[in-house]
Amino acid sequence: MNSMSNRRILLIDDTPAIHDDFRKILTPEDESNAELQDMESALFGEAPKTVTTVFELDSAYGGQEGLGKLQQALAKERPYALAFVDMRMPEGWDGAKTIEELWKVDPQLQVVVCTAYSDYSWDELLDRLNGHDRLLILKKPFDNIEVQQMANTLTTKWEMTSRARLKMNKLEDLVEQRTLAFKQASELLQMEIDERKLLETQLVQSEKLASLGQLAAGVAHEINNPIGFISSNLGALGGYFSKLEEMLQAYGSAEQAIASPELVMNLKSLRQEVELDFLVEDIPVLIKESKDGIARVGQIVKDLKDFSRVDSSQEWQMANLQQGMDSTLNIVANEIKYKADVVKQYSPLPEVECLPSQINQVIMNLIVNAAQAIGPERGTITLRNGVEGDNVWIEVADNGSGIPPETLQKIFDPFFTTKPIGQGTGLGLSLSYGIVKKHNGEITVSSEVGVGTTFRVELPVRQMKLAG
Ligand SMILES: Nc1ncnc2c1ncn2[C@@H]1O[C@H](COP(=O)(O)OP(=O)(O)O)[C@@H](O)[C@H]1O
Ligand SMILES: [Mg+2]
Structure with a gap:
């Protein structure tokens, strides 16, 4: 039945x-x-x-x-x-x-x-x-037949309605199941898309770094040579000029002994014509400026070289990051002592397997950036560190200008800088990014305009496999 x-x-x-x-x-x-x-x-x-x-x-x-x-x-x-x-x-x-x-x-x-x-x-x-x-x-x-037919048709109606309702319920269950499946699938898809986007950005970032690294290595090599002889020539030129100057002075004193007034007049007008006094004064200045300039170029090339061969010669070792932070702070102390107070919020750290000088370079970049972000008023740079699971983290925070959201995505790009020529190369952060990635770590930033910026570097205590 x-x-x-x-x-x-x-x-x-x-x-x-x-x-x-x-x-x-x-x-x-x-x-x-x-x-x-x-x-x-x-x-x-x-x-x-x-x-x-x-x-x-x-x-x-x-x-x-x-x-x-x-x-x-x-x-x-x-x-x-x-x-x-x-x-x-x-x-x-x-x-x-x-x-x-x-x-x-x-x-x-x-x-x-x-x-x-x-x-x-x-x-x-x-x-x-x-x-x-x-x-x-x-x-x-x-009539009897009325009763009978009502009973017949209405019980049948009940059955049909029940059947329809059952089907409806089944259908609704099915729809619900399907909807759930769809939802799960779409969530999964979204996760995959997000992950892919992240990977893509990372890939783009590391590709940029890699291709730029090759270019930089080539350029640095080519430029290093001329920089070498230009700066040594400038050094020689400075030396030669002081000798010339000495000679000129001697000639000047000798002028009094010249008998021919005509000759004395000629020399005098010639001296005025070539602005000898000005030349004597200005040439050392020009030489000094050129030396400074070429030194700066040298520094950029050095940065480029560091950037391009992220570590071929160094050795992985266990190092105390806190010491690294302190010694780096000492190196840049001069740069920040007039701009900011430094607050340290340290907690005991295990030693971390790393390339210490590279990590120091990262810390230095972050501290210098922090100092540069602080305006005319004296600010504060806060150095923090700690342990989280199998990772060690360090933070460099400042209460400087902050970074507008539209800029935030670009700061790790090679050569991206908002600083005037001579102050910024735009290489600090992209270099740091490369170094941290090489350590299988993460570098992140949070920033609010007018409030300040915090950079955080998280590194695994042990490297699973050493990057070749
Ligand atoms: N602590 C900071 N506060 C504000 N802006 C910063 C900070 N650190 C980095 N930036 C921004 O990121 C840019 C890139 O930094 P970086 O790669 O170190 O290059 P550079 O310092 O030579 O400009 C900076 O020009 C600046 O705009
Ligand atoms: Mg910088």
Whole structure:
């Protein structure tokens, strides 16, 4: 038997005789099968028909009793498909109230209201019960066939509705499952996209560094030579010029001994014409400026070389980063002592496997940047460090200018600088980035304009595999 099949009917009527009538009509095989068949043949003509549909009929003689039966039936998971409810029941609930209560516990129940007359208008009743789609009206006196057909069609309607609801639920479950699967898939996808983006940026960054490194190595090599001879020539030139100057002075003193006034005049006007005094004064200045200039070029080339061969000669060793921070601070102390106070917030660190001079270079870049970010007013540079899991971290924080968000993405780019020529090469951070990556670490920055900037470097205590 189909689990959806339900021929259970509840009759609620205060008149016992009505129950007998219904029983005869709806459960013919009980007692009066033959009688009913007679009635049927009378109704439908010659061929006596067997009633194929057999109903299970329960009786209640008042609204409250009916509700009780309905609740029991539901508790046993044997719901009624249909209830016939008498409209006028002088004791207890009337039909309208009864139906209201029945539907509160079982909204699926199909209902036929039986009445000879009513205390409500039909519209009023339907509106009150909000039951336009599951309430039929059977006016007394009724024909048997009316009752039978109502029972037939309404129990079938109950079944179909149940089936549809079940399908709907299944469908909804399915939709929910699918939606969940989609959501999970899309979350996974998003994660993958994010990861890819990150990898891409890292790749771009390291590619930039690599190609730039090659270029820089070549350029540095080519430039180093001329720098060498230019600066040594400038040194020689300075020396030569002091000798010339000495000679000139000697000539000057000798002028007094010249007898020919004409010659003296000529020399005098020539001296004025070439502005000899100015030349003597200016040439050493020019030589000095050129020397400074070429020294600066030398420094840039050195930076470039450091940058390009991130460490071929050095050895990995265990080192104390705190010592590194302090010694680096000493080296740059001169640069910062007029600009900022230094605050140290240290905690004990384990030794870290690293290329110490390279890490010091990173720390130096960060401290110099911090000092340079501090304006005319005296600021503070805070050095912090600590341990987190298998990593050691150091932070260099300043309360300087801060970095605007649109600039933040560019600061690790080679040659990106916001500083005037001569002050910044734009290599400090990209160099540092390369060094930290080589240590399998991370360098991150957080910054707020007008508040300050914090750079954080996180390094694993041990290197899993040494970068070749
Ligand atoms: N602590 C800081 N505060 C503000 N800006 C900074 C800081 N550190 C770096 N920057 C910005 O990042 C840029 C790049 O820094 P860097 O690579 O060291 O090159 P440089 O210092 O030669 O300009 C700087 O020009 C500056 O704009
Ligand atoms: Mg810098």
